[in-house]
Amino acid sequence: AQTVTQSQPEMSVQEAETVTLSCTYDTSESDYYLFWYKQPPSRQMILVIRQEAYKQQNATENRFSVNFQKAAKSFSLKISDSQLGDAAMYFCAYRTFYGGSQGNLIFGKGTKLSVKP
Amino acid sequence: NAGVTQTPKFRILKIGQSMTLQCTQDMNHNYMYWYRQDPGMGLKLIYYSVGAGITDKGEVPNGYNVSRSTTEDFPLRLELAAPSQTSVYFCASTLLGSNQPQHFGDGTRLSIL
Known part of the structure; x- marks a missing residue:
């Protein structure tokens, strides 16, 4: 079974600085998706970025980028120019690539990010 | 589009x-x-459905039941509520077979006292 591990329960960053959140996962599959979701205090689950495992190029979305290391099974999220609105819980999640499966997301326990003004 | x-x-x-x-x-x-x-x-996954009339258990199904009579609706029923079911519940959907991510609802905060 696949597992997702986020080893940093809490992180803190100064406004305008850069922070990296770590995520590792375990799977025997060669094709899959990886996601980072943001959960602000409003508890909405907001998709931040996603990566298809068959793509070697790291995904980027504005100030958010990932460092995807397939061999190491690592998927870290870098937030550049941090803003106060980035403060939230961040969840790393895995999903199998193939249809016919559950297709559900497997989540890590999350990292709580604080942004200091 | 309500989602x-x-x-x-x-x-x-x-x-x-x-x-x-x-x-x-x-x-x-x-x-x-x-x-x-x-x-x-x-x-953590409680139940999922791959289409109308088809449901299956996830990781933590005990104490819950679901049904899927239409494509649009997927209600979750709690019978005999217990304190251990105090949690926030999220419903999500996706079009499997595409590369779409899951879309989440805003959640239901449930307290059992």
Whole structure:
């Protein structure tokens, strides 16, 4: 079974600085998706970025980028120019690539990010 | 486009009561999911459905039931509520077979006292 591990329960960053959140996962599959979701205090689950495992190029979305290391099974999220609105819980999640499966997301326990003004 | 709509947003139940959490989506998604999120934890899968009339258990199904009579609706029923079911419940949907991510509802905070 696949597992997702986020080893940093809490992180803190100064406004305008850069922070990296770590995520590792375990799977025997060669094709899959990886996601980072943001959960602000409003508890909405907001998709931040996603990566298809068959793509070697790291995904980027504005100030958010990932460092995807397939061999190491690592998927870290870098937030550049941090803003106060980035403060939230961040969840790393895995999903199998193939249809016919559950297709559900497997989540890590999350990292709580604080942004200091 | 409403996306995934969950009702109610908040509810308090007494031990032993029952209730149904409603979830509806208007994106014609085939897959729907119910997750629960306990404090300080990620989401865990309760039940899922691959289409109308087809449901199956996830990681933590005990104490819950689901049905999927239409593509749009996927209600979650709690029978004999227990304090261990105090949690935040999320419904999600996706079109499997595409590369679409899951779309989440805003969650239901449920307290069992």
